[in-house]
């Protein structure tokens with residue numbers, strides 16, 4: 534619900550998020566806080582290790598756009614892809630199928646599985662749970678990550694600013710797209726890399742704790758080929774970033790706000 538500021542009034546105002554990623558919201562010293570009415574947008578650019586830390590490899594910088602829509606009851610995580618090198622042997626139909634694999638299959642597989650419970654003691658009611666929706670879009674500028682597309686078959690991957698996909702990735706019901714999409718927002722593999730016999734992945738949480746799992750796992754999309762299961766820990770980065778945004782001056786500016794994956 535949009536709140537229209539009254540000219541000259543001293544009461545709280547609600548300013549919609551501005552296009553281009555700038556944020557605006559009720560000032561921290563508002564007399565009455567605006568509750569469950571604002572939308573905040575943030576371009577997140579962080580080193581992946583602030584959310585997930587693997588003993589198997591070095592994390593790299595991660596970029597995405599997060600929208601926290603308190604009135605619309607959702608958090609949207611959008612990763613923007615841009616085609617980089619598409620090999621000549623890849624047909625237009627194959628390229629289109631891979632793009633659909635990311636924008637449709639992968640994005641919907643990650644959406645609607647878990648929510649973010651927001652607690653804001655300044656509000657009545659103090660609690661609201663937001664759905665988490667993922668968007669994978671292809672852009673021609675302002676991308677978060679570049680995409681190379683090879684004919685395949687081959688091993689697809691995500692590294693520093695670059696995702697490598699293969700036209701043959703369409704053969705397994707979208708598993709590769711769903712797995713690789715997870716890497717674009719900072720998740721690590723939960724299977725052993727060749728030669729490894731020990732290892733772990735640590736997932737940080739918004740409340741300051743860390744959940745560490747021992748490798749290898751065998752029951753989820755980041756561990757096992759063909760397994761589409763998504764674990765709550767894969768979404769902890771959303772609670773961290775949503776809480777950081779809502780507590781900050783670019784959000785509601787209230788330090789008592791907490792966010793938790795549910």
Ligand SMILES: [Zn+2]
Nearest residue numbers: 712716721722
């Ligand atoms: Zn992987």
